[in-house]
Amino acid sequence: MKWFSSFGFQRRNRELQEEIDAHLQMAIADRVARGETAEAARQAAVREFGNIPLVQDVTRQMWGGGWFEQIGRDVRYALRQLRKSPGFTITATAMLAVAICANSTVFSWIDGTMLRPIPGARDTDDLVSLQRGERNFSPTPPFSYLDYRDLREQNHTFTGILAYHHDWITLTGGALPERAYIANVSANYFDVLGIKPVLGRFFLPEEESRPVPNVVLGYSLWKTRYAADPAIVGKSIEIARHPVTVIGVAPEGVVGAMPGIREDLWVTLDPLGTDVWRMTHRSGGAVWLNVIGRLRPGVSRGQAAQDLDTVMHNIVAAFPDDHLGDNRITLDPMWRSPFGANGYMAATLPILLAFAAVVLLLTSANVATLTLVRFVSRRRELAIRQSLGANRIQLVRQMVLEGVVLSIVAGAVALVLTSWTSKTFAWFFPANSNPLILNGSMDHKVVIGIAVSSLLAGMLCGALPAWRSAHAPAIEVLKAESASISGGSRNRKLLSGLVVAQIALSLPLLVCSGLFLRTLRNLAGANPGFEQDHILTASVGLNIAGYSHDEEQVIRHKILDRVSALPGVKVASLTDWIPMTLGHKGDDAYPEGYVPHPHESLQVYHAEVAPRYFESLHIPILEGREFTPDDDEKAPRVLIVDQTAARRYWPGQDPLGKKLRIWGGLFTVVGVARNSTHIFVNESPEPIVYMSFFQVGYETIVQVKTEGNPVDLAPAVENAIHEIDTRLPVFDVRPMRESTQMASSFAVVQSALAGMFALIGLVLAVTGIYGVVAYRTQMRTHEIGVRMALGASRVDVLRLVLLQGLWLTGIGMALGLAFALGLTRFIARLLYGIGANDPVTVVSVVMLLGAMSLLACYFPAHRAMRRNPVTAIREL
Amino acid sequence: MNEKDQYKNRIELLQGTLDMLILQTLQWGPQHGYGIVQALRLQSGDVLQVETGSLYPALHRLERQSWVQSEWKQSESKQKARYYRITAKGKKQLATDLGRWERIVEAIGSVMYVKPGESES
Numbered sequence: 001m002k003w004f005s006s007f008g009f010q011r012r013n014r015e016l017q018e019e020i021d022a023h024l025q026m027a028i029a030d031r032v033a034r035g036e037t038a039e040a041a042r043q044a045a046v047r048e049f050g051n052i053p054l055v056q057d058v059t060r061q062m063w064g065g066g067w068f069e070q071i072g073r074d075v076r077y078a079l080r081q082l083r084k085s086p087g088f089t090i091t092a093t094a095m096l097a098v099a100i101c102a103n104s105t106v107f108s109w110i111d112g113t114m115l116r117p118i119p120g121a122r123d124t125d126d127l128v129s130l131q132r133g134e135r136n137f138s139p140t141p142p143f144s145y146l147d148y149r150d151l152r153e154q155n156h157t158f159t160g161i162l163a164y165h166h167d168w169i170t171l172t173g174g175a176l177p178e179r180a181y182i183a184n185v186s187a188n189y190f191d192v193l194g195i196k197p198v199l200g201r202f203f204l205p206e207e208e209s210r211p212v213p214n215v216v217l218g219y220s221l222w223k224t225r226y227a228a229d230p231a232i233v234g235k236s237i238e239i240a241r242h243p244v245t246v247i248g249v250a251p252e253g254v255v256g257a258m259p260g261i262r263e264d265l266w267v268t269l270d271p272l273g274t275d276v277w278r279m280t281h282r283s284g285g286a287v288w289l290n291v292i293g294r295l296r297p298g299v300s301r302g303q304a305a306q307d308l309d310t311v312m313h314n315i316v317a318a319f320p321d322d323h324l325g326d327n328r329i330t331l332d333p334m335w336r337s338p339f340g341a342n343g344y345m346a347a348t349l350p351i352l353l354a355f356a357a358v359v360l361l362l363t364s365a366n367v368a369t370l371t372l373v374r375f376v377s378r379r380r381e382l383a384i385r386q387s388l389g390a391n392r393i394q395l396v397r398q399m400v401l402e403g404v405v406l407s408i409v410a411g412a413v414a415l416v417l418t419s420w421t422s423k424t425f426a427w428f429f430p431a432n433s434n435p436l437i438l439n440g441s442m443d444h445k446v447v448i449g450i451a452v453s454s455l456l457a458g459m460l461c462g463a464l465p466a467w468r469s470a471h472a473p474a475i476e477v478l479k480a481e482s483a484s485i486s487g488g489s490r491n492r493k494l495l496s497g498l499v500v501a502q503i504a505l506s507l508p509l510l511v512c513s514g515l516f517l518r519t520l521r522n523l524a525g526a527n528p529g530f531e532q533d534h535i536l537t538a539s540v541g542l543n544i545a546g547y548s549h550d551e552e553q554v555i556r557h558k559i560l561d562r563v564s565a566l567p568g569v570k571v572a573s574l575t576d577w578i579p580m581t582l583g584h585k586g587d588d589a590y591p592e593g594y595v596p597h598p599h600e601s602l603q604v605y606h607a608e609v610a611p612r613y614f615e616s617l618h619i620p621i622l623e624g625r626e627f628t629p630d631d632d633e634k635a636p637r638v639l640i641v642d643q644t645a646a647r648r649y650w651p652g653q654d655p656l657g658k659k660l661r662i663w664g665g666l667f668t669v670v671g672v673a674r675n676s677t678h679i680f681v682n683e684s685p686e687p688i689v690y691m692s693f694f695q696v697g698y699e700t701i702v703q704v705k706t707e708g709n710p711v712d713l714a715p716a717v718e719n720a721i722h723e724i725d726t727r728l729p730v731f732d733v734r735p736m737r738e739s740t741q742m743a744s745s746f747a748v749v750q751s752a753l754a755g756m757f758a759l760i761g762l763v764l765a766v767t768g769i770y771g772v773v774a775y776r777t778q779m780r781t782h783e784i785g786v787r788m789a790l791g792a793s794r795v796d797v798l799r800l801v802l803l804q805g806l807w808l809t810g811i812g813m814a815l816g817l818a819f820a821l822g823l824t825r826f827i828a829r830l831l832y833g834i835g836a837n838d839p840v841t842v843v844s845v846v847m848l849l850g851a852m853s854l855l856a857c858y859f860p861a862h863r864a865m866r867r868n869p870v871t872a873i874r875e876l
Numbered sequence: 877m878n879e880k881d882q883y884k885n886r887i888e889l890l891q892g893t894l895d896m897l898i899l900q901t902l903q904w905g906p907q908h909g910y911g912i913v914q915a916l917r918l919q920s921g922d923v924l925q926v927e928t929g930s931l932y933p934a935l936h937r938l939e940r941q942s943w944v945q946s947e948w949k950q951s952e953s954k955q956k957a958r959y960y961r962i963t964a965k966g967k968k969q970l971a972t973d974l975g976r977w978e979r980i981v982e983a984i985g986s987v988m989y990v991k992p993g994e995s996e997s
Contacts, residue, residue, distance in 0.1 A: 015958070016932075018956075019909065019932070019957070019958045022909075022955055022957040023908070023909050023910045023928065023957075025955055026910040026951070026953070027910060030914075050927065050928055050929050055932055055933075058932075062934075062940060063936060
């Protein structure tokens with residue numbers, strides 16, 4: 001139907017053209033008959049007829065017709081107008097495209113991470129992440145199996161609660177051992193997530209706590225390592241040299257329940273029967289599970305938390321010794337789940353999206369300025385249309401449509417750009433031992449986001465100026481000469497307002513990016529408390545490769561001996577943790593003689609380190625001694641605590657000789673190490689205890705202090721380890737400085753984006769004020785000429801123009817400062833070594849913006865000053 | 877007559893009178909747009925100059941209101957042109973318009989030509 005009417009439109013259009021042609025032919029014929037030459041007659045007839053496209057346009061409007069035809073007409077008209085000024089069209093489209101892309105890029109990152117916390121899972125909005133005790137930015141798994149089981153069975157508010165433990169393992173049995181990320185999961189894991197297998201089945205309830213060596217493969221592992229074998233179900237594969245049976249394959253894209261972290265395969269909680277201890281205890285090393293629940297329909301998070309608190313309260317009452325400290329339960333939606341990457345995302349990305357929105361507003365204001373100036377110069381045309389019967393609504397609609405057409409094109413460009421920029425998020429995260437799968441995604445939500453923001457921008461930059469311009473009374477405009485159409489006071493006010501808005505919006509962007517950049521510099525320059533240059537680390541997959549415990553110990557000693565003997569190695573040590581890599585181990589510790597405050601968390605960070613660890617990292621031992629080779633399994637268990645732990649547990653006492661109970665065993669403090677950074681440079685100091693690697697070490701990381709560049713030594717270290725046993729998997733061989741970059745990657749994201757946005761803001765604000773001052777100065781050329789003729793000096797003219805611009809800048813900056821001071825409170829948490837209202841930053845930003853605006857006003861002022869008053873007066 | 881004088885002598889058409897003038901012109905038979913302009917100019921002694929920018933929109937509007945009908949025909953000079961013809965409905969409209977116009981003229985006339993003595997009584 002619409003197609004037909006548009007077809008009819010074509011015909012009528014053609015007929016109108018013919019009608020006008022006929023009119024002209026007859027007029028020419030008459031004039032020729034009166035004795036004019038053919039050429040003169042043609043020219044006169046055309047002149048007499050007037051503006052042909054305009055007449056056609058107004059006539060077409062009389063046809064009325066459907067909504068579709070009217071819009072079609074308006075679009076055609078808008079396109080014609082935009083084609084007429086390609087400079088404006090290209091500039092405005094490019095600016096809008098960049099601003100929309102800034103928004104859609106950040107949004108695609110949010111979409112790919114926070115809004116898609118568990119790929120493949122059903123209704124992730126109903127899922128909540130459980131946390132016990134004190135809230136922490138990077139918590140360790142909070143529940144024991146028995147506590148989890150009680151919560152699962154005794155609650156009334158969840159349709160299901162799952163538990164998992166994320167770990168890594170070696171896949172053996174192939175030519176080379178391969179590291180894989182694995183999760184021990186409760187039997188209902190896939191059920192609660194709402195995931196169905198593509199092959200075979202998932203776990204059965206009776207398999208959950210019994211030693212059943214079954215494994216579910218992830219889709220990509222199945223494809224890559226097992227060549228997508230369709231008959232894989234029922235086959236036996238080797239994990240850490242233990243045969244296990246494949247019972248199913250998860251669908252494509254399913255990577256587990258920890259946001260931003262990849263899991264390659266899944267087993268039950270105790271598949272080999274080696275974890276009986278953790279399955280039957282409620283504290284110490286048995287606290288190892290992350291828990292996620294699916295709320296019953298209609299149940300709020302608050303109700304669910306209350307319900308679980310009641311259950312937990314009963315558990316604590318029944319087993320008080322296992323639950324010292326804080327046991328309150330808090331629930332987080334998955335988009336900000338503290339387990340996995342989303343905690344960090346939720347702290348960073350929404351703020352960046354807000355910045356991007358400010359950039360879009362700023363750009364819209366800038367494009368609105370350009371549009372307004374254009375409309376003012378088109379006022380005569382608009383007035384004619386109005387006098388020919390177009391009503392104001394029609395005019396506004398047409399002008400708004402011009403803005404919308406612009407922004408649709410800009411949106412399309414942004415869409416193309418975003419399909420690339422959404423994938424750049426992964427660039428911010430250096431190679432590290434975490435299986436991070438963070439990246440943006442480009443789905444329908446992002447497309448809708450682009451559509452909405454481009455339409456809003458289009459309305460903003462079309463509607464405001466259009467409404468203003470259409471207000472002008474037609475008769476006056478038609479009669480007035482050009483000098484006085486330069487813009488009534490209304491337009492002048494709107495122009496000024498737009499310039500003020502641009503400055504007021506760009507100032508907070510600049511302040512925030514300044515604060516972020518200085519934070520980044522402070523982080524880079526901060527002393528983490530250890531020496532990380534000339535350190536090489538290499539993970540050895542020893543514990544996961546299936547050796548017996550005694551074999552492991554022998555191999556560890558061999559590694560230490562061989563690597564120490566390498567030329568270029570100053571000090572070699574072993575550890576099972578690298579600081580500042582986002583990961584840490586934590587367990588409850590019960591210091592002897594210490595009475596915890598009510599609800600105090602007793603969790604401490606811990607690391608297991610071999611002799612000379614502190615020496616290689618230059619962490620001074622303030623009291624007592626470092627570990628020695630004698631602190632082995634036969635010797636009494638020993639500990640080194642840091643200053644924070646010493647002060648907290650034994651204030652005013654000598655910590656040496658004090659005892660701490662961890663995992664049910666007693667450890668004696670033999671030394672106090674100076675505080676150093678654990679996860680982030682800007683963290684609040686948490687107590688850490690170091691245990692002897694040869695007593696309780698688990699994972700094996702070789703840590704080498706080298707003489708030269710640590711990278712050069714990497715092959716030698718790897719060789720030395722493989723000489724012991726070629727089947728030993730070695731991973732993540734890299735300089736420590738590279739690994740610790742992980743700790744500042746979010747600061748890099750923040751400052752990179754905020755910096756970019758601020759730069760865009762600065763350019764827009766400065767070009768905005770330049771454009772408006774230049775335009776207004778040009779409109780006042782006549783007046784300036786008169787002033788000069790009457791004796792105003794060039795300096796007077798300069799001052800006149802400059803003052804006008806600086807006045808706007810001043811108001812804009814005052815508003816911007818107020819805006820900035822309000823806004824920086826929200827980023828205060830992300831700053832380091834600098835206050836949210838840091839005067840140096842604020843003053844430098846104000847000076848920068850002031851100087852740039854001055855420069856922007858100076859050029860038009862200078863031009864006005866150099867005008868010859870005589871020509872200036874003549875110019876209308 | 878130079879252009880400036882022409883401009884001075886022209887009278888801006890009162891709102892709504894163009895429709896009536898067009899319909900009146902078409903009373904004497906179908907006519908094309910150019911013909912209507914010429915006829916109006918001649919009959920008004922060069923005073924009424926209808927802008928094409930007003931004429932064509934008006935013609936197309938009248939056609940949409942079914943006051944006129946149009947068809948393509950050859951003119952005497954073998955020029956193919958679109959001829960407009962007044963419809964019965966258009967004639968009725970013209971009568972209405974004319975009646976209203978006469979009342980306006982009468983009303984304005986009685987204000988303008990009032991005798992000085994009468995106004996002070």
